[in-house]
Amino acid sequence: MSLVPVSSYYPIPLAESPSYIKKKLIGQVALLCLQEAAVFTAYVGITSLFMMASITPLILTSVIIFCINVFARSRAAFFAYQYYQNPPSQRKQELVKQTNDLESLCATGFTFLDSITREPLVNEMGHAATSILLYKNAKPQIYIFPFKGRFTLFSSESLRMIGSRLGQVASQVAVIAMGSILALSVSLLCIVLSHKFRASHPRLSDYGEQAALLSLFAQAKEALVAMTHFVKPGNDFTFLWVHGGIHPLVCVATVVILPIILKLFILPKIEEQPSPNTLNSKSLKARLSSLSSIPTRVKDRIIRTLKIFPVFGRFEKKVHSS
Secondary structure, eight states, X not given: OOOOOHHHHSOOOSSOOHHHHHHHHHHHHHHXXXXXXXXXXXXXXXXXXXXXXXXXXXXXXHHHHHHHHHHHHHHHHHHHHHHTTOOOHHHHHHHHHHHHHHHHHHHHHHHHHHHHTHHHHHHHXXXXXXXXXXXXXXXXXXXEETTTXXXXXXXXXXXXXXXHHHOHHHHHHXXXXXXXXXXXXXXXXXXXXXXXXXXXXXHHHHHHHHHHHHHHHHHHHHHHHTTSTTOOTTOHHHHHXXXXXXXXXXXXXXXXXXXXXXXXXXXXXXXXXXXXXXOOHHHHHHHHHTTTTSOHHHHHHHHHHHTTSHHHHHHHHHHHHO
């Protein structure tokens, strides 16, 4: 992956005095730390609602990660300050790499906290939502145990109409499968957003990409463990294998292949396709010239219709002004 410019992480106007640059960088670091503290507090607070064990280890973990990120981000800002002092080109390249490495470290810390709070909660939300859809009075209860595991309890006594059509076994398989399906869907969405915002919001891109990769790794690992004697009770992929006939290797292949296809084949093609906003007056002229076989009266009606839409209206004005 190519390095992100320092100006994308720490944007500073050109030709400013060193004192202004230093003040601006301090302000940016302080704002980033406050934002991260708010996100960490929200993650820990929401996760604590589903915990039966002590919340102290989770709080200590978040505080340690936050302190490491404050130090790393302060160092990154220091390197950014040196970068804006116009050092030699070779030193500039070193500063860009050091800044990228430190920002990546911050993203790794954030992702670790995400993997023990948000990620298991998303997985269990998939179980809970599907149980409500298929069972009457399911009353799902989610329990999160950071660093240990998680599970969802629900009542499976009475099926709804959709569940009755599927049957008891198929309904249970659907409830178990939807946890991993939802987690996989969120990971793929994170990859898409990471690709889209790589240039404009590199930090969000780092967070999204690393969170997606860690979540995918955790799912693949859990599926592989289902085939060994180290499997723990409640392993979703063991249940899918025994009751649904879905082999864990199929799950691993799905978790690995889908992100690769998305990253290497789908996203580059989407990026290459021009959006309507990239059209210019010449392309519009070419489109209008292709209507030469259509009577003038019909052509005028088409053009008047296109004027209704702002995009085509702007391009039509460019055609007349050229």
